[in-house]
Amino acid sequence: EVQLVQSRAEVKKPGESLKISCKGSGYSFTSYWIAWVRQMPGKGLEWMGVIYPGDSETRYSPSFQGQATISVDKSISVAYLQWSSLKASDTAMYYCARHPGGDAFDVWGQGTMVTVSS
Amino acid sequence: EIVLTQSPGTLSLSPGERATLSCRASQSVSSSYLGWYQHKPGQPPRLLIYAASGRATGIPDRFSGSGSGTDFTLTISRLEPEDSAVYYCQFYGSSSYTFGQGTKLEIK
Numbered sequence: 044e045v046q047l048v049q050s051r052a053e054v055k056k057p058g059e060s061l062k063i064s065c066k067g068s069g070y071s072f073t074s075y076w077i078a079w080v081r082q083m084p085g086k087g088l089e090w091m092g093v094i095y096p097g098d099s100e101t102r103y104s105p106s107f108q109g110q111a112t113i114s115v116d117k118s119i120s121v122a123y124l125q126w127s128s129l130k131a132s133d134t135a136m137y138y139c140a141r142h143p144g145g146d147a148f149d150v151w152g153q154g155t156m157v158t159v160s161s
Numbered sequence: 162e163i164v165l166t167q168s169p170g171t172l173s174l175s176p177g178e179r180a181t182l183s184c185r186a187s188q189s190v191s192s193s194y195l196g197w198y199q200h201k202p203g204q205p206p207r208l209l210i211y212a213a214s215g216r217a218t219g220i221p222d223r224f225s226g227s228g229s230g231t232d233f234t235l236t237i238s239r240l241e242p243e244d245s246a247v248y249y250c251q252f253y254g255s256s257s258y259t260f261g262q263g264t265k266l267e268i269k
Contacts (some may be wrong), residue, residue, distance in 0.1 A: 078258060080206075088198075088206065088249055088256040102256050105162065138205055147196035147253055149217065151205035 045069040046090060047077075047129045047139050047152035054158045055129050062125035063155045065139030072120035073097040076142040079124045082154075093142055094122055129159045163187055163252050164209075165261035173267040180237040182264045184250030189230045194254030197235045209248075210235060216229045222253055242268050 049098075052062040065077060079091040092103040096117045103113070111133075115122045122139060137155050140148035164187040174180055182196070192213035198206040208217040210226035213233055225236045237244055245268045250261040 061226040085245075087263045088200070088251075088260040090260065093258065104258070140206075142253070142258075145194070145254075147208050147217075147251065148198075148206075148258075149208050149211075151207070154205055 044103060044140070045074075045150050047141060047150055049137075049139060049152040049155045052156040052158070054160070056161055057131055057159055058126070058128050059159075060127050061129055061157065062123050063137060063157065065119050065122045065124075065152050067120045067122070067141070070115075070141075076144060077115070077122040078140045078142045078148055079122075080138045080140060080148075081107075081135045082138070087139075091124070091137075095144075096122065129157075131159050131161075132160045162257060163190060163259050165250050165252060165259055167248075167250060167261035167264045169264060170262075171265045171267065173269060174240055175269045176240050176242060178240050180266055181242070182234040182235040182236075182237075182248055182266070184228075184235070184261050186231045186252065188231070190252050192229050192233070194252055195226075195228070195233050196251045197224075197251060197259060198249045198251065200243075200249060206249065210234045228239055237266075240268055244268060 048066045073096045076093045078093045081089045091107040092113045094101045094113045096115045139152040141150040166185045195213045200206040204209040209223045214226045247263045
């Protein structure tokens with residue numbers, strides 16, 4: 044079964060760092076892009092960026108460039124989304140999704156809720 | 162950057178009726194790169210339609226997509242209570258993966 048399993052929910056303080064993960068299984072992890080999508084409370088879906096595990100090529104949405112960093116460890120089939128200094132406005136649900144190049148996001152992780160509050 | 166505008170914002174219909182959801186692009190896009198998702202509270206989004214009219218694996222034939230250029234439509238025939246959700250269109254071409262703002266479908 045093709046799956047993306049994300050790390051657990053996090054509660055952090057402003058200024059703290061965080062790295063959340065997305066582990067793929069049941070398919071060739073290095074052959075499909077992984078996308079990160081944000082959903083702020085009560086709002087819609089926003090794509091943040093995508094990474095190709097095969098060669099780590101990364102593309103960011105202009106809205107998120109510099110806000111967070113996407114990376115991958117293909118040896119363990121895990122993609123990451125990390126922040127060096129969280130803000131309250133980073134509070135959101137974050138989803139990873141599989142993206143066959145040139146096709147829609149066909150498999151989604153269960154989501155990781157990040158809460159940033161003092 | 163392509164902007165997708167969905168209408169209506171909210172749609173309230175009864176079981177058995179037909180829902181028609183619209184997605185308009187700010188410029189012409191290839192239908193090969195237009196998808197639709199269903200998103201229910203507490204669940205991740207689910208791909209319904211890819212390439213404007215292709216039904217994803219396991220999606221009932223009550224769901225259908227159509228359109229080209231700047232205007233795309235998701236039609237849900239014979240509505241069921243479990244169809245209550247927010248529906249998003251998405252363009253996924255040219256290294257851009259823009260979502261529309263969503264249409265909330267309520268089943269009375």
